[in-house]
Amino acid sequence: MSVRYLSCGDTAFTVEFGNEISPEINGRVMALHTAIVQARDAGEIPGIVETVPTMRSLMVTYDPMAISRAELQPQVDALVARGLPAGMKSRQVTVPCCYDDPEFAPDLEEVAERTKKTTDQVIADHLASSFKVYVLGFMPGLAYVAGLDPSLFLPRRSQPRVRVPRSSVAIAMDMTTIYPFESPGGWHLIGRTPLWMFDQRREQPVFLAPGDSLSFQRIDRKTYDRIAREVEAGSFDWSTLVKSK
Template structure:
């Protein structure tokens, strides 16, 4: 049986602090607590810390600190780590679930033994927790998918998934921020630009944030898409008050 936390090697200028395996909010709470603690401590040489499901990656500058010194400082934080429920930002993301933007919606509904409207309602009723970002800039792994919608990934991934596609697989949902290959089930699309290098914060949301999906009509989708394309849409307006 594995004993946690564990320090794991990641290349020449980084290491990971693992608190567990799998997808678990309690484990992730410890990851986020250490992420915050290192940030607050201002340790010399730390370039960044990157949360994942159960591990925090710590990258450092070897010209400013040594692995031994930094690891020792991080280890000293672990006994007193307070893993409280992390409350990040809350986002409302508009999604159009029309058939031409949701190529897998009918199939998902059939496999889940419900109507497409029921799939939409259950997906839109959820509040999804962002465990981590990965695969490409801005792609969030969001947990909390209704168990009645949980399906394995597609047996045959697509070569091209369009930017903004909203997808589900297993216990998670995500939004493809770029056109890319993908094997998740596509049930809608958002016009929102999740990554934009011209913004002060290029990635809209981060690990520890939560997301709710707001169904919109095709007309509203097209209007929002035009505003986003023209640069007149205020993405900060998508953040909801806690």
């Protein structure tokens, strides 16, 4: 696969794999991300500060006192040329979501009407979607998650909300997301999770990561309230939601 190298200032460059959002291209991005990190940790490539994956490209930041762009880029190109690893380990994450409370899902009926479904069908199709976290952005912990069932594709709301509650589950275009904080937002709100996508008390404050496979589990309001209390208290066992695959 041919790639483009684009300058990002004097201490970084971007490796671009294509111009579309697809599982294949994003898989190449994540594979290169993993390969560079492994090479750095093994001492094979010095001077790597960090790699930042996006939906279709990878930004490589380096220390110019340790390595130059002229030295680093050929090493990255060699990783691409020899074939990036496939079938890497990833996480399967399950997110509990309550769709039943109108306070949590103010757009659910409108989504059903616009997609010519019942609300239960909208929920079922959201639960059945094959989701993957492509990138984090906009605010700490906000994941752009692609893979929404095509029958639920809708543009963003024509009138964004000034305040979207934290942990709202929303859809727009071919994606779903979970708002990590109360913020403005223009996506369609169809549910809410009791989980916090960002919690600075945790060793890893951000819950989701690029490359994660994601599924939602329907819960009722009673279960939502119980989990919410545990999350608030810091006693919730997050490991029950994550499996390696």
